[in-house]
Amino acid sequence: MSETTTLKTRFGDLRVQKEIMKGNFDNIPIIDLSNLRSPLLDERRALAKGVYDACTNVGFFYVKNHGISQDLISAVHDAAKRFFALPDEVKMETFIGKSERFRGFSPLYGEHGDKDIYDQQTGSLSEAFDIGYEIAADPRKDPSTDVLPPDTFGLYGGNLWPKDGFLPGVNFKETYLRYFGEVLELSRALLNIFALGLDLSEDYFDSIVKTPGCISRMLHYLPQPVPGEEKVGIEAHTDFECFTILSQEEVPALQVLNAHNQWVEAPPIPGTFVVNIGDFFTFWTNGIFRSTLHRAINLTGKERYSIPFFFGVDYDASVSVLSNCVAASPKQPGTVISAHIKAGDYVRRRLANTYVGFGEEAPGKDGALDVPA
Numbered sequence: 001m002s003e004t005t006t007l008k009t010r011f012g013d014l015r016v017q018k019e020i021m022k023g024n025f026d027n028i029p030i031i032d033l034s035n036l037r038s039p040l041l042d043e044r045r046a047l048a049k050g051v052y053d054a055c056t057n058v059g060f061f062y063v064k065n066h067g068i069s070q071d072l073i074s075a076v077h078d079a080a081k082r083f084f085a086l087p088d089e090v091k092m093e094t095f096i097g098k099s100e101r102f103r104g105f106s107p108l109y110g111e112h113g114d115k116d117i118y119d120q121q122t123g124s125l126s127e128a129f130d131i132g133y134e135i136a137a138d139p140r141k142d143p144s145t146d147v148l149p150p151d152t153f154g155l156y157g158g159n160l161w162p163k164d165g166f167l168p169g170v171n172f173k174e175t176y177l178r179y180f181g182e183v184l185e186l187s188r189a190l191l192n193i194f195a196l197g198l199d200l201s202e203d204y205f206d207s208i209v210k211t212p213g214c215i216s217r218m219l220h221y222l223p224q225p226v227p228g229e230e231k232v233g234i235e236a237h238t239d240f241e242c243f244t245i246l247s248q249e250e251v252p253a254l255q256v257l258n259a260h261n262q263w264v265e266a267p268p269i270p271g272t273f274v275v276n277i278g279d280f281f282t283f284w285t286n287g288i289f290r291s292t293l294h295r296a297i298n299l300t301g302k303e304r305y306s307i308p309f310f311f312g313v314d315y316d317a318s319v320s321v322l323s324n325c326v327a328a329s330p331k332q333p334g335t336v337i338s339a340h341i342k343a344g345d346y347v348r349r350r351l352a353n354t355y356v357g358f359g360e361e362a363p364g365k366d367g368a369l370d371v372p373a
């Protein structure tokens with residue numbers, strides 16, 4: 001029997017094995033997306049079945065043949081490296097504390113994990129740059145006529161971009177928005193497959209992803225300053241929204257908590273993204289889809305860069321249990337909602353709980369998941 005330790009989570013304390021399981025890809029399946037837009041329903045159904053199984057068993061899977069070019073992925077990673085290499089005073093011009101919408105640069109040790117859970121004295125060994133949905137990024141919108149919807153939850157718009165001239169030859173904003181737009185379209189196509197896997201019509205969610213509340217961040221995980229000390233780059237957490245598409249290049253750090261409360265490494269696999277379920281899908285499915293706990297610790301001695309894209313729904317959309325999941329018995333206890341939640345309300349509360357500089361906001365402690373009564 002291996003040694004255990006206590007992990008504090010939003011769902012209560014868990015006994016977690018100390019040993020990290022290495023390189024066991026069986027735990028996290030690789031799904032081929034070649035048939036994502038196949039004209040044959042049977043092929044889309046077969047894909048949807050694989051996705052459904054991964055969502056119910058692990059909550060994490062890799063995707064290959066996702067259709068986003070390696071050139072674009074390399075360009076956006078290069079933009080991230082160039083940005084983080086800038087002097088701190090330049091990066092601080094886009095400091096997240098200047099934003100009302102959790103956008104911009106979080107410096108090293110600036111993030112602390114969820115306020116309800118983690119000691120707020122010790123920050124994480126990472127720095128980040130966050131952006132949210134923009135009309136200009138969405139291939140389905142025309143920037144000359146389309147505008148953002150009313151900003152009820154204070155989450156649309158307001159990206160902070162580094163000034164031109166600091167990153168010569170990089171086209172930072174254009175590159176990041178192009179990447180954002182392509183991953184957004186991939187996400188919309190994946191959402192249709194999720195719907196199919198849940199026995200819903202493929203377009204079931206389409207009406208609530210018109211101006212979806214998506215967020216992306218560039219992350220830079222520094223090597224451990226003191227060898228052997230194991231400072232985490234991002235504390236154990238679940239993602240807030242529908243699902244996340246993560247690009248992690250070649251340096252490993254991501255660990256995923258499996259159903260047996262063992263940390264399993266999710267190392268980079270060339271040509272793939274990692275996809276993981278977020279809280280909204282757990283709410284919709286009454287806990288059948290697992291919004292799996294994960295964390296990142298960079299023990300490699302190298303610089304690590306990753307770029308997650310969090311796919312959400314329109315912020316004014318309501319999220320409640322799907323009618324065909326009401327009777328289901330949840331695979332992930334403690335994650336079931338009885339009321340409906342407003343997407344923007346939930347995302348704003350979770351962001352306020354995680355980022356520094358927003359301490360004035362009520363953390364929303366009514367229930368482990370911030371679900372309003």
Ligand SMILES: O=C(O)CCC(=O)C(=O)O
Pocket residue numbers: 217219234239246248253254294295296306307308
């Ligand atoms: O960098 C990674 O591998 C994971 C990042 C992550 O989990 C997050 O930003 O929510």
Ligand SMILES: [Fe+2]
Pocket residue numbers: 237238239244294
């Ligand atoms: Fe995450």
